[in-house]
Amino acid sequence: MSRTRTAIVVGGGIAGPVAALALRRAGIEATVHESHTGTADGIGGGLGVAPNGRAALGLVGLDRIGAPMNAIVLQNHKGRVIAEIRQPMQFSWRSDLYRRLYDLAREHDVQVHHGHRLVDVRESGTGIRAVFADGTTSEEADVLIGADGLRSTVRRLIDPAAPRPRYSGLLGFGARVDGAGLLLTGDRMYMAFGRRAFFGYQTFDDGTGVWFANLPHPYLTWKEVGQTSNEEWLRRLGEAFAQDSVPALDLLRRTRPEELITTGPMEDVPHVPQWHRGRMVLVGDSAHATSPSSGQGVSLAAESAVELARALRDLPHPEAFAAYEGCRRARVERVIAQAARTNSGKAAGPVGRVVRDALLPLFARLATPEKSAWQYDHRIRWDDPVAA
Structure with a gap:
């Protein structure tokens, strides 16, 4: 053939x-x-x-793709660091x-x-x-x-x-932010398990930053998500993080409605x-x-x-x-x-949050570079012939 x-x-x-x-x-x-x-x-x-x-x-x-994101720092809703996982990633829009x-x-x-x-x-x-x-x-x-x-x-x-x-039960949102007073994170992406939603944020050397949120919510199509205004989604996100001691509210306040990025239902x-x-x-x-x-x-x-x-x-x-x-x-x-x-x-509930926060430090200690090598160290040998 x-x-x-x-x-x-x-x-x-x-x-x-x-x-x-x-x-x-x-x-x-x-x-x-x-x-x-x-x-x-x-x-x-x-x-x-x-x-x-x-x-x-x-x-x-x-x-040369994006900015360094060399670690994931996990926090609970009180802002306490519960784990840090080294991950040599790059962030890109x-x-x-x-x-x-x-x-x-x-x-x-x-x-x-x-x-x-x-x-x-x-x-x-x-x-x-x-x-x-x-x-x-x-x-x-x-x-x-x-x-x-x-x-x-x-x-x-x-x-x-x-x-x-398949729907994960989460809607995705995010935005790019800039301006004086941003919390500096270096090459780390902070991810917080809030009481009602999940929040991630990182700032960069050029004075800009990024945040994203995963909001537990009944399934909505992309079209249905768009039928709710960005102003309303920002308000709902503010309510979700109102009781959390993480920078979510500050970053949400820095986000104009027209800057909100809606990534829709998180699916696989x-x-x-x-x-x-x-x-x-x-x-x-x-x-x-x-x-x-x-x-x-x-x-x-x-x-x-x-x-x-x-x-x-x-x-x-x-x-x-x-x-x-x-x-x-x-x-x-x-x-x-x-x-x-x-x-x-x-998307864990009140009991699940307690169990998750207790176990995450153990999981982080077990997440050695050797354990994640199957993901990150994978390389394609382009010049090798492919056999049937």
Whole structure:
């Protein structure tokens, strides 16, 4: 069977451009098709990029990502430090990472098309054709890669019975803040288990800072979250942290309503039964959506995109898809399960809070670098051949 020479990448967020860049490095021509009519500049909150993710992004030419976030300091609602966990992460705004990847793709002559919403595919023995919603645009290639996120169209085309996202019970909010008097945190991200919600914050050398909150709440869609004004969400968040001795109220007061970032319901997909079918395959959140609490969403997406490109470089697509899934599934599902346990602690009740705060110091002592090496020390050996 002939090798893969061309690919259609559906989704122009983070995983899509990384996949296209990795494919280009593997000698495969890739085009990216994004459903939104414009770019995602200025959209999205903050995120962490782990060492394994930085290494994967480095393989497609991206270096120097964000600001250092070398430790997580856990506090209880009284502001008392209950644990500190060393984690060599980098903090980045999603919009900054997106823009750098977008520009890098253009520099490498990767075509990015906007306003192309995938609705169907036509597969043959020689290729696959993507059919887009406007009815006038289509494209054919050897393979089609779904990098279209949590509610992936490609996932549904591969398996109409694929599971839907699972809600963690938490809504996400955040903002960028600046100004005199910010509490200095250095290279540490502080995370506080409040009485009614979870709060994280960090300040940087340039005088700016970031905060985020996870608010336990009955499920709301993105649209339903948007039906409540930012002023009202800030008020509700203020109520949630009113009895906590952490800087939440100060940072909320510094946030103008128009600056509030709503990241919506925090969801994951614990297990996607089918990652590929025929000439279609999934990467990133389409295949393994993890809750933001993992701190590994972007990193795992980058890893998978690079591993898929390696496999398609060395093997015909059926064997390549199987080899790619075989080297990725156990790893990503372990991270998803770990993040789900973290979410359960964020939404703990009064009794659960006491147990959690008592056990966290023990967990922190056990969280040695050796215990977390399986996550952070993972590296992709690009030059090694991929075996079927």
